[in-house]
Amino acid sequence: MTLALGLSVDAFAAAIGKGxxxxRPRFSEALRTGVIFGCVEALTPVIGWAIGLAAASSVDAFDHWIAFVLLAAVGGRMVVQASRGHDGEAPPSRPRRHGLMVLFATAIGTSLDAMAVGVTLAFIGADITVAAIAIGLATAVMATIGMLLGRYLGGRFGRLAEALGGVALIGLGTKILVEHTLLA
Known part of the structure; x- marks a missing residue:
């Protein structure tokens, strides 16, 4: 359970920014986001586990670059949207929901560490089914809560909260990249 909660923290932070x-995202949008994040987060350790059984070294060579690019792109987009000036005009209305591709890109970016964990689980012979279900459920709950918390923050802090969420995603991607390249 500790592993599942640990892996869901990234998705929680990303979901706050998305919310x-x-x-004012509705509960149905928060739940939709939670389900998408949870399913992706449950699937990635299974993929890592399968790769770990086949050839672990191929994952370590590039997973951190994929995570960095995805998170930096999504985070950068959030920062740009939040920082656009309005020159006395009314700010543009914020969308009521995110597109599937944006949610999937964010979910994949935050779940690549789970793929690396899956490789490790293959090496130690862990039950991947139990681990994947626990990781997916924890992430779904955490991402749903994060979206709802983001709703509260977005309504009060608007563009600042969105910009901070984007900066957090860029920081998360950078952290993953640094841990896998400079600190390895």
Missing amino acids: AALD
């Missing part, structure tokens, strides 16, 4: 970027 802040929307115009």
Whole structure:
């Protein structure tokens, strides 16, 4: 359970930013985000586990670059949208929900560490089914809560909360990249 909660923290932080970027997201949107994040987070350790059984070294060579690019792109987009000036005009209305591709890109970016964990689980012979279900459920709950918390922050802090969410995603991607390249 500790592993599942640990892996869901990234998705929680990303979901806060996603919730802040929307115009008062409803519970159904928060749940949709939670399910997408949870399913992706449950699938990635299974993929890592399968790769770990086949050839672990191929994952370590590039997973951190994929995570960095995805998270930096999504985070950068959030920062740009939040920082656009309005020159006395009314700010543009925020969307009520995110597109599937944006949610999947964010979910994949935050779940690549789970793929590396899956490789490790293969090496130690852990039950991947139990681990994947626990990771997916914890992430779904944490991402749903994060979206709802983002709703609260977005309504009060609007563009600032969205910009901070974007900066957090860029920072998360950078952290993953640094840990796998400079500190390895």
